[in-house]
Amino acid sequence: MVETPEELVELAADAYVYGYPLVFDLSMVDAFLRKGFGALPPAPFNRFAHSGELAEPDAHFVSVNNDTVYSIAQLDLSGGPLTLHVPETGGAYYVLQFVDVWSNNFAYLGRRATGTGEGDWLIAPPGWSGTVPDGLSGVIDAPTSIVTVVGRNACDGPDDLPRVQALQRQFALSHLDSAPHRTGLPAPDGGVPEALGFFERLRVWMADFPPSAEDQAYQDRFQPLGLLEEGPSPYLPAGPDLVQALTQGMKRGKARVEAATRPAPEADRAAPGAWDANPHLFDYNLDHLSVGTIDSPEWKIPDREASYLVRAVAARTGLWGNHGYEAVYAQTFQDSAGRQLNGAHSYVLRFDERPPVTSFWSVTMYDVPDYYLVENPAGRYSIGDRTPGLVYAADGSLTLHLSKDRPADPDAAANWLPAPDGDFRPMLRLYTPEQAVLDGSYVIPVIERVETDGG
Template sequence: MASEHLRELAAHAYLYGFPLVFNLDQVDRYVREGIGANPAAPFNTFSHARTLAGPADTFVTINNDTLYSMGQVDLSVGPVALHVPDTAGRYYVLQFVDAWTDNFAYVGHRATGTAAGDFLLVPPGWTGQAPEGSTVITFPTTVASIVGRWACAGDADLPVVHALQDATTLTPLDPGARPAGLPMPDPAVDADLLFLEKLRLWSQAFPPAPRDKEIQESLVPIGIDREGSSPYVGGADAETTEALRAGLRQGATDLDTALTHGSSPEVNGWKLTLHAFDYNLDYFEVGALDDPRFKIADPKLRIIERAAAAKGGLWGNHAYEAAYIMTYLDEHGEQLTGANTYTLRLDPTPSVGAFWSITMYSIPDFYLVANPIDRYSIGDRTPGIVYDDDGALTITIGHTAPSDPKARANWLPAPAGEFRPVLRMYEPGEAVLDQTYVVAAITKT
C-alpha cells in the first residue's frame, strides 16, 4: 500500500511539476546552447533570431510567422530596465512567462501600442523607486522568460526587423551583479528520478503561486520539500525507487492522454485550445487581462491543462493575443498522415486584427517539417496564394506536390508520416473568441 501511495504521488508530481521542469530545461538550453536560429545568450540579454524559423529550430510548436527575440531574465541581480523602440504600427509582442509558465504581462501592439517605451522589471516583493517614465512589471518568480515575436513579411523585410530587434534592450540597474541562474541537480541522482530532483530544487528556488501550496505540501512524502542534499542519491530502498519510477511513467502517460484528449472543445476535428493557457489566476501585470473569460476555475483541470499546454505549445499566448486551434484528424476522425492528400477550405478566412497562418508540425515532436519548397506555413501574407471566386481559400495539404497550378500555389507540404497543423490567429476578432467562427474539417481527397 505504501508503494502504491508513492506511485500515485509521483504521478501527481509529474503533472504538477512538468511545466516548471520542462520550461526551465528550455531556459537553461537557451542560455547555454541557444535553439535553432536563436543563439545562446546570457541571462538579462536578448537572443535574436535573424531568420524565420525552420526545421532546424527544434522547439515545440515554434511559429514561422515572426522573428523571435528571446530574453531569459534573472532578477536575482535586482531590477532590469527594458527599452522597446517605436515600430511604427508593425505588429510585435513581448510575452512575459514566469518559471511555472504563467503569462503574466504583455508589451506590444495590442497591449501597449507601438510607440517607444521603457519598463522596469522587478523581482517579487520589490519596493524601490522606478526611474521617471518607466512602467514597473513585477515578476512572480525571479527567473522568467520574455518571448518576443516580430511580424516579418519575408526576406526583404528582414533588415527592418533586425533594426527593431537591436533597439530592444535589457539593462540591469546594477551592472556588476552576477545572476544566480538555476540550481543544478547533483549528477549522482538516479537518471530515472532526475525529474523529481529538478522539481525539488526549482520549486524551492522559484515558489509556486500561494494557491498551489497545498499541492506542494502533498508531495512531502516523496522528498520535494527536502532542503540540502538530494533524497534521490542512494539511500532509498529498491521498492521505493521503483514506485517513484512507475509513478513518473504513469504521469507521462497521463500527460500524453491529456494532450490528445483534453478538455478543449472539438469542432470538425479541430481542438479549440482558446483557453489552454488560462491557468494563470494570480499575476496580472501590464497587458495581461484579469478577465474571468480567460481563467480556468476548476483547480484539478487547471493543473492538467497547464501541463498539456507546456508539452504541446510551450510559451504559447493567451487567446486574446493569439488564438490557436489544431487538429490531428480528417473529416472521418482518422489521423492525418502524409500518405494521403487533403484539402481545407476557409470560408471565410479568419477575422483578425493582425494576421493568420496555418503551420505544419510533425508528430510526436511538434517540429516544423522540411519540404522541397521551404514552406512551413501558409496564411494571409503568403505570396502567390489563389483565392476562390467567392473569396474563400482552399488549401491543399499533403506530402506530394500537387500537379494542378492553383493547388500547388496553395500547397502546405506535410511529412510522410503523421502530422498536426495549427491555425494561429493574431489579435483574433470576437467571432473567434466566442467560437461563432467555425473552421471546416480537413477532408481527404
C-alpha cells in the first residue's frame, strides 16, 4: 500500500518504466498512420506501405537500419482475422516481424523462421476461435488487437531495388470476413495538461490493449495513480499531490531508462570501448510466442519485473528490433581509451576476421542522443560486407574509417563511414548470427582513435 508522497513518486516512476513501451509504440503507430516514416508513406490499417529506397536521415526513426528496404503494415484485428500472402524470394533474405502494442516480438516469417517459399498465413486476434480455411501455411496468434508488421528485404544497393520492389508488390493483406475495423487509435482526453499526457495515454491504452494476465497483476499496483480508472480522465481534476507525484515520477522513470541505455561503468566492462552486444535485449516477451520464435528459457528474461526496464531500454534505443537469433545489434559510445566518440576526431575499426554471420553484417552511424542517421555529403549511412568497393588488406583483414571528413587516401576513402560533428554512436548489425556471436565468444574489435599532431 502506498502511504507516503515518496512512495507515490516511486510508484509513478515504476509506471513510467512499465508503460513507456506501450505509449511509445502506439505513438509511432499513430505517426505512421498519419504521416509515414521518411520514404515510407502513410497507410491505413491493414495495408502495407513500402519504401522504394533504403532509409535516409529524413526517416527520423530511432536506430533505423540502412541494410534492408522496409515494408510496414499496422494491423487492426478488432473486426476479425486477416490473411497474409508472402512471395517466393528465391533464397534472398527477408523477415516479417510481428510486434504487439507492448513492443513484444511474437512471430516471424522469413528465411530463418519459415524459409523463402510462397505461402499464405492467417493472423488471428486475441481469443479468436473460428474456422481456419484450408490451404494455409499456418496461423499466427496475436496477443493484442493492433499489431505492427515490420518487413525487411535485404537490398544490395540502388541496382538491387527493382528486385526488392517486385517482391514488395506481392506482399498482400486481406480480411477473412467483412466485419468493421477501426480507423484510428483510442483517443486520450485532449483536455488533460501536457505534463500529464503520458499517463493519460497510458491509462487509455492499457484499458484497450490489456497485457498478459501476469503483467496485468503487476500493473494493478498503479491504482493509486489513477491508471486503472475507466471513463472520464482522473487527470482533469487531479489534485496537486497527484500532479507532483506523476511529474516527479515521470522524471525519475525517464532518468532510470536513460541511465540503462548508457554503457556499463568502465570497471564492469571487459575493456575500454567494448561494444555492448546484447543478444537478449528483446527477450522480455515471456508469455506469447508464436510462429518463428524460439520458446525456450535461454530466450526469456527470468525476472519479470527486471524485464520491464529491459523492454523500456529496447523501445528507447531500438523500437521494433528483432530477437537476437534473427539479428544482433551491438553499439558503442567510446573508443579504445574509453573516450566518447566524437566527430572532432578520426577513428579506425579493424576486423581481423569477418564477423560470423549466416546472412550479412553492417556498421551504421547514428547521432547522439536521438540515434538518427547522420546526414553527410557522400550519402553513405552504413558500411558492411555488401558495400561495393571495400578494400581488404593482403591478410584478409578489413579496416573501416570513421570520421567527419573523407580520408585523403583512396583505400581509406573506400572504407569510410561518415561521422557527424558531435558525439556519435555506431551500431554493428549481425543478421542471423552464428553461435559465436550468441554465446559471446566472438569479441567485436574496439574502435581506435587516430592520433594527429593536433591531439
